[in-house]
Amino acid sequence: MRALQIMKIGILAAWAGFFGWLISLGQQQLGRLLHPSLxxxxxxxxxxxxxxxxxxxxxxxxxxxxxxxxxxxxxxLILLVPLLFFxxxxxxxxxxxxxxxxxxxxTSGFVSQPVNTKAEGDDNGYPPPLPPRKADTDIPxxxxxxxxxxxxxxxxxxxxxxxxxxxxxxxxxMCYRYLITCCAAxxxxxxxxxxxxxAKEIKNDQWIRAKGPFSRIENAKITVPSIxxxxxxxxxxxxxxxxx
Amino acid sequence: xxxxxxxxxxxAPEEPRSSEIIAFGLEYAFLTCVVxxxxxGMSPAWGNLLGELxxxxxxxxxxxxxxxxxxxxxxxxxxxxxxxxxxxxxFRRRRITSVFLAGGMGIFFPVCECAIVPVxxxxxxxxxxxxxxxxxxxxxPIVNGIVAASTAIAYRYEWNYVFVRLGLGYGxxxxxxxxxxxxxxxxxxxxxxxxxMPSCSCGHEHGTDRQPLLLxxxxxxxxxxxxxxxxxxYLIVGAFIAALMRSTIDMNTFLSxxxxxxxxxxxxxxxxxxxxxxSEADAFIAASFRGLMPDAAMMAFMVLGPMLDIKLxxxxxxxxxxxxxxxxxGTVLTTVLLAMLGLHFFFPNLH
Numbered sequence: 001m002r003a004l005q006i007m008k009i010g011i012l013a014a015w016a017g018f019f020g021w022l023i024s025l026g027q028q029q030l031g032r033l034l035h036p037s038l039x040x041x042x043x044x045x046x047x048x049x050x051x052x053x054x055x056x057x058x059x060x061x062x063x064x065x066x067x068x069x070x071x072x073x074x075x076x077l078i079l080l081v082p083l084l085f086f087x088x089x090x091x092x093x094x095x096x097x098x099x100x101x102x103x104x105x106x107t108s109g110f111v112s113q114p115v116n117t118k119a120e121g122d123d124n125g126y127p128p129p130l131p132p133r134k135a136d137t138d139i140p141x142x143x144x145x146x147x148x149x150x151x152x153x154x155x156x157x158x159x160x161x162x163x164x165x166x167x168x169x170x171x172x173x174m175c176y177r178y179l180i181t182c183c184a185a186x187x188x189x190x191x192x193x194x195x196x197x198x199a200k201e202i203k204n205d206q207w208i209r210a211k212g213p214f215s216r217i218e219n220a221k222i223t224v225p226s227i228x229x230x231x232x233x234x235x236x237x238x239x240x241x242x243x244x
Numbered sequence: 245x246x247x248x249x250x251x252x253x254x255x256a257p258e259e260p261r262s263s264e265i266i267a268f269g270l271e272y273a274f275l276t277c278v279v280x281x282x283x284x285g286m287s288p289a290w291g292n293l294l295g296e297l298x299x300x301x302x303x304x305x306x307x308x309x310x311x312x313x314x315x316x317x318x319x320x321x322x323x324x325x326x327x328x329x330x331x332x333x334x335f336r337r338r339r340i341t342s343v344f345l346a347g348g349m350g351i352f353f354p355v356c357e358c359a360i361v362p363v364x365x366x367x368x369x370x371x372x373x374x375x376x377x378x379x380x381x382x383x384x385p386i387v388n389g390i391v392a393a394s395t396a397i398a399y400r401y402e403w404n405y406v407f408v409r410l411g412l413g414y415g416x417x418x419x420x421x422x423x424x425x426x427x428x429x430x431x432x433x434x435x436x437x438x439x440x441m442p443s444c445s446c447g448h449e450h451g452t453d454r455q456p457l458l459l460x461x462x463x464x465x466x467x468x469x470x471x472x473x474x475x476x477x478y479l480i481v482g483a484f485i486a487a488l489m490r491s492t493i494d495m496n497t498f499l500s501x502x503x504x505x506x507x508x509x510x511x512x513x514x515x516x517x518x519x520x521x522x523s524e525a526d527a528f529i530a531a532s533f534r535g536l537m538p539d540a541a542m543m544a545f546m547v548l549g550p551m552l553d554i555k556l557x558x559x560x561x562x563x564x565x566x567x568x569x570x571x572x573x574g575t576v577l578t579t580v581l582l583a584m585l586g587l588h589f590f591f592p593n594l595h
Contacts, residue, residue: 008473015309022306033303045310048317052469055462071264074271078477081278081484082305085298088285092295101494181394181528184303185490186521188528 004069004076009056011079016049018083029090031240034183093241094178094187095205096163103176103189141177141190142243144225148216156227157211158192159238164204173199175208179243190243193217193226202232209233274481293491301487305480307522308358308555312479313472315359319366320468324460331370339373343425346376347383347418354388356523357550358479361559362471365438368563374433375425379417382576385523385550386413395546398527399534404594405543408587409527412547416579424571433568475562482555486520489554493518508541509584513577516549523550539595540588548580 022030023042030039141160144151160175168174176191178184194210196202212229285294335342355363364381368374385391387410399405430438455463493515512533521529526549530542552573560569 011473012469019310030306032299033306038307041310042306045313048310048313048468051465052472055465056469059466071268074268074275075477076473077275078271078480079473081275081480082302084279084282085301087298088282088294089298089302092297092299094296094299095292097292098296101496103495182522183307185300185307185487186526186529 004072005056005059007073007076009053011076012049012053012056014080014083016046016053018086019043019046019049028239032184032242033089035180035244037244038182094184095161098178099163099176099189099191102187103191140243141192141225142179144192144214145190148214148223148225151214152216154214155211156214157209158194158227159207159209159235160192162202162204162206162208163191164199164202168193168199171195171197171199173202175210177241177243184242187242193224194232195226195228196232197230203234207235207237209235271477278484297487297491300490301484304483304487304520308356308479308483309476311356311358312362312475313468315355315362316468316471316475317464318353318355318359319362319471320464320466322363322366323369323467324464326370328371331367331372335372335376339375339425340422342373342376343379343418343421346372346380346421347414348387349380350384350386350388353384354390355384356390357385357553357556358522360384361556361563362468362475365471365475365563366467368430368434368438373425374429375421378424378572379421381417382420382551383414383417386410386547387417391523391527391550395527398531402595405527405539408543408591408594409546412543412583412587413550416547416576416583417551420572420575420579423575424568427571428568433564435563435565438563475559478558478562479555482520482553482558485554486518489518489520505538505540505588506585508537509544509581509588512537512541512545513548513580513584516545517553519549520553520555521549526550538588539591539593540584543587543594544580544584547583548576551580552576 019042023039023046027039030042034042141158144156144158158175160177163174163176165174173194173196174191175194176189178187179190180187195212196210202208210227210229210232212227214225214227217224217226282294284290285297334345353363360381363384364377367380368377372380392406392410395406395409396403512530516526519526519529526546530545533542533545557569557573560572564572
């Protein structure tokens with residue numbers, strides 16, 4: 001019975017430690033899972049888990065857990081499964097395959113996703129995914145998708161991931177990022193078309209920067225934002241790849 | 245000097261019950277499958293799927309587990325601080341009125357579907373009538389201010405969507421609470437551990453002012469911790485299945501079958517059950533189908549999801565008997581389907 005109690009204390013300690021690490025040192029990892037406006041939840045959970053841990057350290061095993069203790073082991077081990085998958089979550093990425101599953105496609109092509117109006121502020125006080133650059137050119141995709149008329153004809157710079165689709169003309173490719181509302185499970189792709197003479201040479205699923213005049217493409221009652229550019233630069237993945 | 249425990253129930257039986265052995269087998273099988281999948285996923289062919297699934301799984305857990313912990317804490321506080329007399333006065337003496345009250349309790353206690361199960365467990369333990377508890381369980385994650393705000397934002401402040409979602413959520417929950425209340429009660433609907441009245445058999449003296457506050461807080465935390473261990477595993481199994489679905493299901497599969505309103509509603513209901521999205525986020529996914537799906541189909545997604553999805557169904561096993569869960573699933577699916585067909589017939593365009 002003592003082993004069962006030690007196991008419970010270990011589980012509480014593991015989760016409290018994991019959440020505590022996410023909210024303090026592991027914020028970059030947390031930013032890949034949860035919207036910054038909900039990070040307080042992780043802090044609150046850490047406090048609750050520490051309280052549970054404190055009372056369990058001074059507690060005898062509840063009567064309900066006495067008896068056939070070996071039957072309880074799998075149910076307790078299940079509580080540790082997410083921590084195992086955190087190992088692979090760190091290197092995992094939403095890529096072009098995810099885009100084709102999550103973006104709704106019609107016979108006319110991809111349908112632009114509706115954008116959360118909260119996203120206009122974009123970062124809610126959190127370090128922005130893009131380093132500070134010229135304010136008039138460095139525009140998040142969410143703003144371009146939401147208020148395309150504001151940027152019509154202006155030169156804008158985008159940072160996003162490439163998606164090369166065979167169905168597109170030779171001088172056109174797509175560039176996308178994911179917008180999360182609550183957590184990465186609800187991430188929706190936000191994308192822009194990039195008109196580029198050497199579009200066919202573009203590698204798939206690479207982070208790029210591109211600068212050019214902004215316009216809108218109208219096709220089958222669907223308005224899609226686009227830019228025209230002469231230069232595409234491959235860059236490293238930003239620390240916070242999602243749009244918030 | 246304080247002496248605990250005040251009451252010592254009989255010790256647990258030495259021989260395991262058959263239900264415990266079945267649960268052990270299922271949990272063991274789940275663990276084996278998950279670990280095998282994890283190591284299989286290390287190969288290049290499965291690498292992308294494992295990576296995407298891991299992100300979805302962790303994201304759901306990191307969002308849902310804190311809500312469940314807060315719900316457990318609320319449940320522990322209810323267990324220790326809410327007197328049985330108070331519950332008796334408010335709920336048990338007014339069975340029908342209590343159902344209508346329970347449908348709107350989410351406005352005052354905004355809880356999402358991950359947090360509501362531990363809270364309902366403790367409310368039932370306190371003696372809240374079965375029908376009122378079912379109503380709160382179904383309506384709480386929809387009829388609350390946070391969900392109203394997220395729906396309004398997702399639909400660009402077209403308030404019709406908000407009112408219809410909350411109104412249908414309330415109406416359906418009240419109807420199902422009253423309907424199931426005719427067939428089930430605490431005696432035949434709850435797991436044996438929850439049936440004991442008026443409070444749990446933990447040995448603590450609850451709902452009285454006789455104990456010092458700190459001691460009562462400690463008892464509340466002990467109960468809350470027990471709820472975390474009882475309900476948490478269902479949440480994790482459900483979240484894993486949801487993540488697997490989210491990582492493999494192509495949204496366009498649903499879109500190709502949208503031409504019939506009936507089919508569209510059924511498909512969006514299926515998606516609500518399979519995707520297991522939080523009720524605060526699901527409106528954004530539903531809104532991505534605007535112009536592609538009938539409004540009633542999107543509404544079916546937003547009303548059904550917070551009432552019934554894979555992780556919720558698994559969590560219900562920590563409260564109800566199997567016959568109640570089957571009846572609940574059947575009733576919720578049928579009622580939502582009929583309500584949405586009615587909505588499509590009478591109000592095809594909500595904007």
